[in-house]
Amino acid sequence: MPSSAHDPAGEPREPHGEETEGVPAAGQDGHGTTSQDAPTIQNAPTTHDGIAAQDAPTSRAGAVPAEDGAHTEHGTAAAPGAAGTTGAAGTAGAAAPNGQQPYTYAPPAALASMTPRHWWVPAVAGAAGYVGTVVGTVVAMLLTLLGALISGDSNGSLTEQLDDQIDDYTGTAPDLSGVSWFLSIPFQLAAMAALVPLRLSASFAGEGGNAGITVPQYFALVCGILAAWFVARALTKDVSVQTRAVQWVMAAVGGAVWGALALIVTAVTALRLDVPVFYSTVQLRISAVGVGLFVVLFLVGLLTVASALNVRSTQAAPGRLVIGAERSMPGVLQVLRPMVVQFCVFGAVAGLGLLIWAFVKGGAVAGFSAPFWLPIAVGWLFVLSLLSALTAGGAAATYTDLAGSSHAAYLWSEGAVPAWVVVLCILLALVSVVCAAVAWAHVRPVNQRIARNPVAWAVLPVAYFVLGLLAMWLLNVSGYASATSGSSQSAGFSLRPAGWTCLVFLLWGAVIELLARFVAPAFMGSLPAVVTRWLRGSERARGRPAVVASAAAMGGAVVAAAPAAASAAPAAASSAPSYPAAETARTEPVSAQRAYDGAAAPGEQTRVLPTYGDAQAAAEPQPREPMDPQKKKRIRLIAIIAGAVILLVVAAIIVFSVLSRTVFGPDNQAEELLQSVTDGKAKAVSEVADPNVSTGQRGLLTDEVYGAAENRVSSYEIKDTQIDGDHATVNATVTQDGVTTPVALPMVSDSRNGLFKSWRVDSTAGSELYQSFSVRIPGGVSELTVNGTKVPVDSLSDSHEEEFTVLPGDYDVSIASSGKYVTYGGDQVAQIRAGSQGSAPSMSFSASFTPVLKEDLTKQLNAKLDTCAKSTSFEPEGCPFSYSIFGDKKDYRNPSWSIERYPTYSVSSYGDHTTYSTDKSGEVRLDYQYNTEYDDDEPAKWKDKDTTSSIYGSGTVTVSGDKITVNSED
Template sequence: MQPPTPTPPTAQQPAMQPPVVSAAAPSPVGATMQALMRKPALTTVGLTLVVVFGAALVSAILLMTSLELLGQHNVPTSFGLFVVAIGFSLGGRLQATFSPETLGVGTYASVNAGLTVLPLGTLLAIAIGVFLLARKRAPVDESAAPLGAMALRAAVESAAVALVACLLTALGSYDPAGTGDVVVRASAGSSLLIIWVIVFAPLMLARAGTQLTSRVPARLRQVLRELGALAAVTGVVLGAVSLVVGVFAAFKNDASGATVLLPVLLGNLIVYALTLGTLGSITGSVSAVVLQELGLGDTPYLAGTVSARDIMGSWSILLYLAVVVVAIAGAARVGVRRQRLASADLGRTWQMPVAALVAGLLVLHLLAPVRVSGSLLGQQASASVGPAWWSSLTLAIFVLMVSALAEVLPTWLYANAISFLRLCAGARAVEYWVNGQAQPARQFVAPAQPYPYAAGVAQPAGPDPAVPPAGAVPPAPAPAAGDVPAGYVAQPYATSAPTAVYATPAPAPAYASSAPSMSAASAPVAMSANAAGVPALPAPQPMDPAARRRLKRVAGVVVACLVVIGAGAIAVHVLNSRRGPEQAVEAYLELIADGQAAAATAMVDPGVPNNQRLLLTDDVLGAATSRIQVVDVRVPSGADADLSGSDSVTVNATLSLDGKRLDVPITVKPGDKEYGLLNTWEVDTPLIREITLSSYSLNAVTVGGTEVSLETSEYDGASATQYVYFGIYDVGVGADVSDYLTADNTTLNVNDSSEGELRVEGTPTEALNTLVLDAVNAQASDCVTPPGNLDEVCPSPLQSTQLDSLEVSQEAAEVTVDGASFESGPVTFTTRDNPSDWNKDPDPEDWKYTLYGSIEWPDGGGEPTITVTGSSIYWY
């Protein structure tokens, strides 16, 4: 590299004047700390605070909005909850304290729990904002200094910002009930650590990016550059896919409020999408103490893994296609950032996968997992969800494939699809690559300005040529050796955009006529390389026009076939998505909800005898006072929606019956495919319950207006077993006794928790009570009318021929009917014995008796026969 050419002083750049030295210059650290106390540096710190808390404020608003939209109840707006949301956005950790009464664990010790979910989207936004701010403020906030002093200043600034964040998040807490039973706080320590790292790293990168990269070995610098290129492509492609899929999934699952959280957790979604798309898995684990408290047995440890297909079903193919796009675009971008060689060099392919493995271990297993930990009954409890341990290995294998593809793909794309190559890698980078030169490292900040002088220390008498004048745009520092084109000369500060001076252009190389034309900005690069004597590689030759046309025709046919096949596959998939097990269950449940019992029975055969289907009719179901309402029908998470090779699947149906929520599992089996492509499903669980109707006093019961005859049993009255669809039905007595009896149980509630038996007894109507009462009083009159008083059913004091008089002094006022028998209220009889020699004038005597008897119901209906069969003393 040639030394910079000095530029003569101009009107904007006066000549140097001898400095006036009045004292010894301070150390770089001292000067940097003094500069930190001045207004420009303090302004930078204040603006950094604004960036950090602005992003956290937006994140907190999104969190609370999502909770409001997703929650069953309104989320109260309070300062404590808002501060907790801000603290979670900054530190990604929540701590909760539960009272023993809340959990019902029967201990006097409080129970603590912690939730860790790093909001990578918010943290990434903070890092980018701090980087851009520091880069913009670098020329005015006196941050230029030797690397050690610059790092110390960045550490102090980061600590100040992190300390403010820590103090703020430590202030707030959220008590939902206001009783102290459950108190949620953000972790101040987590906020302190994470914000310090998130602020310090961008500050150093923005202010000392060139110095830092210059100290990194050239090979490692190249690997990091390639890994950054692949990360950029991954973020763009999978970020867009994650947003689209996240929005679609949220609306499909009736959780539209979750879409508000997507910006906050976008980084997490990209990491999980990359994990699943590279054939990794998501694993979850729960410790033993949690399982025991949940009543799940003595399993010491529970863990399970799911793949993209388990989560997304057939739609996982879209994720895999997105990862293929990442591989192609990433290989193009990475390959262009390597120096073009005459042939592929596989020796350059292993470094990036190794770096990816290290980065994967850090990101996948440290930053991405969701963890819950705490103490329960004196034992440590934990649960976590995150990438499986082998996911970093599958990611490294994927990066290895991309790295190997990067050796050959750019050449092929240059010859056949140069526009796509420039889209993936950038036009400037492609031109460097065409000329066989490595892509220069990107410069992060203006050339370092001298660290500030203290008051009274030697000051330059005039403008320093090393310090840019106001409004000047600094040129990018010269790249490290080996990364710059031959003939490149760095310009000093100028008042316009930086430029580069190149050696006198050499004649264009021979291959220029066949290669695609270069831009004017890149043409000098190729010329200077040849002028400097660098061996020029021939540009990748485009295909022969005839061969290109043949390739286009073949590719067109292949693409057309793929489009037809793909469109057919998509059409079949769309149709099958509407013919899934949940759709079959929902159609069946809707028939029942609409009262179409016959159609429901035809769709799903109950498999019961015909004589037990009396209540499985449209009349009965249509007469139900309340039928089911379908709330939700879905296949459990993790189940294979296509059921390839599966015998059955259980669909969870959420129903509502008279305002009560019912969760009913329904088994569905795959049927024969229509036309060999379209799925069919057979519901295997009829939504019916077996009900036994029984009675001691009735020989028939009506349900929903349909009469069911009861068969008499020797020991347990009469009963009958029938099957009924879910619903609430009116219950009554048989038509032949309906004028005189009503059912004591008038409602039959058939649901998933029905007991399976309903005992119904007859309750007398006023008409029957009147008939019985009249029969009782008529018999009482017969008992005081000789010779009727001698009847066995009459009270014994009346059964005498030695009575001077007998009468009913008080008739029965009430009767009690119990099924086919009855008993009257008290009847008062008054008798007087015949006069005798020893009692010339006997006194009247009162007797209180009750009469009882039986009720016989004639066949075919009609008025019952009331028969008094006896009497007994009334005890009161």
């Protein structure tokens, strides 16, 4: 930023608008006489009390102080108040023997010019920075709590919920409702803004463990930076910063106070808890104290306060270090602007999109907690959109070895990100690259000096390379846990930009450099003025870099006007050198001694280093000789072609990457599979994902059977895709019967579709969508009825078991009866759920008989009894009743059978055999005549008699369709 030594109009001004009389220079005697060889110092600045600041004289117009007010061209200290300078009482100038002045200690000029206000103002700014960080943390916590209250997810306070969790485990809950939590947690979280981990240490019965997590809190850090910057700016309105050395000393004070205050407060507010566990006590300590806490906040405070004080500096011209850096590396002072422009363009749009996405997907809690996660999420998205990756790593090893495997995730490898979002993010990244190129073309125009310096090509790419290295540190979220129970063991995780991010950023820096040189100049003049002003910054903001560039173009010579030529000094100071003068000057630099002697050597040209007040003149572009129109046309054509080729190559790479991950990616095949499952198209599912089973087991994988199934998969969602070479796993969720279940679909690529890989479901690994169930089928059955569709099965004489592979849903299975006598029971339902890991469900069918069988069997048996009753024999053949005659059969005659009561029967089935038996006996009557005459010589005397007997019967029954065959065992 420019100095305020000159107002915006370019008029020089003093810090307080006051002037003092000349101060005796080195070599004066006690009476104020001035030696002829010493220049007179004019316009010495005053302190804030109006007293002349004799310790830090300012050169008169045309005279140039050395860098930081401490060095001349030869590096000799020009500290006021050194040996030979008279004191306030005039006694210090007493001559020593041999005419030498006595030695008197003089502090460095930077410290000598500092008043108490120069010390306490940056200290207050540093303290304000820490307070702002804590306030930002408290604001983030309150917003998160507000989101929880709005969403209605908060059942009691957070401390009460934590109390309940600990009480469930230990049986005794500690008191977490005290003020210690509210006094400790904000300060510990604020310390995480310095990229230090929040650590938890526990000790129990001589054993212990440690855990920590690092989540940078950039919202709180930005709040602290703004607080420190505005406080430093407000308190230094009446403070002059005469040299850059004073500026950086004050900045160091502010940074030291900020870091030390954070370190002390964080250590004091560390949370200590004693949690009773059974018969012992667990000692917990939560703290974010670490060495990095002071180091990081010191650097942040240093840069913040230095930036705020930049406008207060009254140093007339840049120093040698700055000029040398600009001369050797043109544009190094402006290199931050294209980076800031690029990130602001990308971050503004991406941050708004992420915030909307958080409210839509995560609700009020996710949206209002954005200060905790949004800054680092935007940084991750920035890295991913520039075609780099995030590395997710884990570790489970010894305490001294946390090396573990890692997985790189690209923007398009996360299945939760739709393809159109991937395309928009990449397009936004390209727009930010173009804006950075235009900004770079504005703030570092290519003149002859830059065009001749090959290092100028590497300034921006190297800066982007460094930015990539910093991103791996600044965007790192990690955690660890270790235990020392017996043997030291630990585990950890990290999520950060991949190790090659710096190389990716290096390439983008080269692309921006090319665009800024060859493409941006062709159209940046046609941009709206407000856009141009924003991209290049105000003239005031560009003042100091322009002066430094002008000084570097002059060769870095520090030339002061001689006191004897004081009359020519105002004219020299009023006109700043232009680039043509800098480019064409060929004279050697004038020595500092000759400059102070007031005369230039013969043949030498005296040149004056431009001051910061000449920013506008120094920033004007260098007039060049008109270029040949044909050559200019060829260069423009080549630039357009080169830019178009670069853009086409980048676009082709982006399109190929996006298509490889979306249209031709594994998640596309998974979506096709899940959509077919949802639509009930089993045939299409089996074509995309072969179940790898026999033909008999595929009997239910038909559209007729699966399409009629109840409680199929109603919806699905692709979550993410993990690709490892030719193998991938698509993680998704399916909703079935109101229950959401995660499923993992293994994919393999063993062929190509043109330039792209062709993916299919890995049948050898199986799929969680396919399940199986078995059916026990009675003998003689040749088909099943499943969801109303006839499904043929093998017909065997004995019962057997069939296994089927099916998709998630409900399957209604039944066996149709082959006649009126046999039934196999009612329908049975198999409920198949996605992702179920239990044993396969099974069902069993067995034959049973209808009441008609018993009725018809009884009729058939009774008809046989009726037939037997018509017999005229005492022992009817094949009948269940008979009468045994004892004695001479000629004494019995005229048998007559009649059924008094028919028996009842029961039917039983044992396996494939069906039998019947008498359930309740019947009764039959026999009427006959008996010869009562015992003498054979006498005529027979016949007498009527009768008898009854029970009827029993049993046998087997053979059922064939609607026909039964009875085999009696009588």
